[in-house]
Amino acid sequence: MKIIKTKFEDAYLLEPKVFGDQRGFFMESYNKETFDSLGIDMDFIQDNHSLSQTPGTLRGMHYQLAPKAQTKLIRATKGSIYDVIVDIRKGSPTYGQWQGFILTAENKRQLLVPKGFAHGFCTLAENTEVQYKVDELYSPKHDCGIAWDDPELSIDWPVTEAVLSDKDTKHPTLANAENNFEIGVTSK
Numbered sequence: 001m002k003i004i005k006t007k008f009e010d011a012y013l014l015e016p017k018v019f020g021d022q023r024g025f026f027m028e029s030y031n032k033e034t035f036d037s038l039g040i041d042m043d044f045i046q047d048n049h050s051l052s053q054t055p056g057t058l059r060g061m062h063y064q065l066a067p068k069a070q071t072k073l074i075r076a077t078k079g080s081i082y083d084v085i086v087d088i089r090k091g092s093p094t095y096g097q098w099q100g101f102i103l104t105a106e107n108k109r110q111l112l113v114p115k116g117f118a119h120g121f122c123t124l125a126e127n128t129e130v131q132y133k134v135d136e137l138y139s140p141k142h143d144c145g146i147a148w149d150d151p152e153l154s155i156d157w158p159v160t161e162a163v164l165s166d167k168d169t170k171h172p173t174l175a176n177a178e179n180n181f182e183i184g185v186t187s188k
């Protein structure tokens, strides 16, 4: 497992070891001992899987409030995505900053998203499937979002016409989000 640093201290790109042969490939997409040895010692308790049929489908920018904030380990198992995280931890030196990553079924790269980040992606290919692990269960009442097209964040999405859920058309900007994630704050 190769770790690639990002602009954020505790968010990482991970490249698993891939064993290729004449049949195809094998890899351990997750191994708790390996992750613990790298100091990534969270207990994932839920696996998620989404399919987005149309290129330019954009899901985000989502986060869950404390105490249900989620660490996420994301990968594309079919197609490709432009995966984006935004630091929304008030007081963080990188608050309001974002970074994007290309995750594809071919590059097999995974992104570790720490608690306190908003997360979203747009798909770059048809029938893109994303699978990810989280260390807190889904909690609708803690589920929040910020606008994917927040002008202050100005995320440089590689799409012009995004395909969005109705919910994702209605999120506040980060500046207006009442429930900004704060390290240790309890949900309202």
Ligand SMILES: Cc1cn([C@H]2C[C@H](O)[C@@H](COP(=O)(O)OP(=O)(O)O[C@H]3O[C@H](C)C(=O)[C@H](O)[C@H]3O)O2)c(=O)[nH]c1=O
Pocket (backbone or CB within 6 Å): 048, 050, 059, 060, 062, 063, 119, 120, 121, 137, 138, 165, 167
């Ligand atoms: C996230 C989630 C959703 N659901 C239900 C709720 C809705 O009835 C349906 C679709 O949910 P939603 O439209 O929120 O799905 P996405 O837009 O893919 O949301 C995800 O997309 C971005 C990229 C994320 O980072 C989050 O993990 C997650 O918010 O699945 C569940 O039952 N369990 C869950 O964990």
